Amino acid sequence: MKSGAFTTCLWFDTEGEAAATYYTSIFPGSRLGEVSRYNEAGPGQASSVMTVEFEVNGQQFIALNGGPQFSFTEAISLKVPCADQDEIDYYWSRLGAGGEEGQCGWLKDKYGLSWQVVPVELPALLSDPDPARAQRAMAAMLTMTKFDIAALRKASDG
Secondary structure, X not given: OOOOOOOEEEEEOOOHHHHHHHHHXXXXXXXXXXXXXXXXXXXXXXXXXXXXXXXXXXXXXXXXEOOOOOOOOOOXXXXXXXXXXXXXXXXXXXXXXXXXXXXXXXXXXXXXXXXXXXXXXXXXXXXXXXXXXXXXXXXXXXXXXXXXXXXXXXXXXX
């Protein structure tokens, strides 16, 4: 049995190509790959897009236009680790455009896919050896939609 890198398959109704184009436009260094089409055997309409391969941040994805049987839920999300507030603001505004904001850095994009836009320092703040600092950071986090790194640090510091 040959092992290799995983490819995440994202199931869309009919908007897989548009979603792949959208995601690759947001993340620098991303690219679109091979597009396959349905033929007369179906189940999609002949010549319509069946799958689109794409790469985001070195991760391989395939967008499948599989029909309306399944849709995304918050049970799975993609985490975007951000080095600073500018990155948080950038990804939050682009991924959230036409979507829906959630709590604690979570949002749904316009296709219904859930994302976590999170500062890379969040785990350290939440697991600070000083329990009071960690609790203050957690309490502040629970009040936020989009993360504010300065506010998290200030809350942690007391």
